[in-house]
Amino acid sequence: VVKIGKVPIGGRAFTVIAGPCAVETRDQTRNTAEAVKAAGAAALRAGAYKPRTSPYGFQGHGREGLAILKEVSEETGLPFVTEVMDTADVDAVAQAADAIQIGARNMQNFALLRAVGQTNKPVLLKRGLSAKIEELLLAAEYLLAAGNEQVILCERGIRTFETATRNTLDLNAVPYIKQKTHLPVLVDPSHGTGIRDLVIPMSLAAAACGADGLLVEVHEDPAVALSDGAQSLYPQGFRNLMNSLRPVVEAVGRQMA
């Protein structure tokens, strides 16, 4: 069991971490955080540093975004996870956040893995776009070998020949990893599908196949989101997700954190 703030990931708990793809404004972050908290999310997610495919896409607010997240986290009592992309920002992110995310595109950034491995904050390590499970586990090994044993893995979809969905959510990985390691495994159905209407069904499937929780994108108004609006749930959709999830979580012998 790895704890983000006081929130357990692993064991009997099923933990939902939700929030916008990116910190856009203080109000947008606060409104979304309050909505996910009211619906039962245990922790907050949002990016201050955004790895974008295009250099002209919104790159995130950096340190200013971290400060907003810290403020909203204190106001709502939700611990938060946020991504670090650069070794130069590891100290700042480790100081502000309750958990540090290493994103899919940096899963094999070995300098970053070593630097984050030297912090004492939990790490949420996402599977790379084209990474085999073995490569994900070896990336986790970098963190463990550097002395950080608080590692949470995250299946977020892989690139396949299929183009109907943004990625192919590899739920095989969940029970496979749980049989091979002691590390908790989260599923990100937002990036895993890229399609809002698939987020709820794949979340239920993730709970059914043994995931320890979810990382879900929610935006107060996805139509105007600066990134990943098409896969972000509306607050009402997130409430529906949480209501649908509870019976599945209980059916597999887990408890909502």
Ligand SMILES: [Mn+2]
């Ligand atoms: Mn996103």
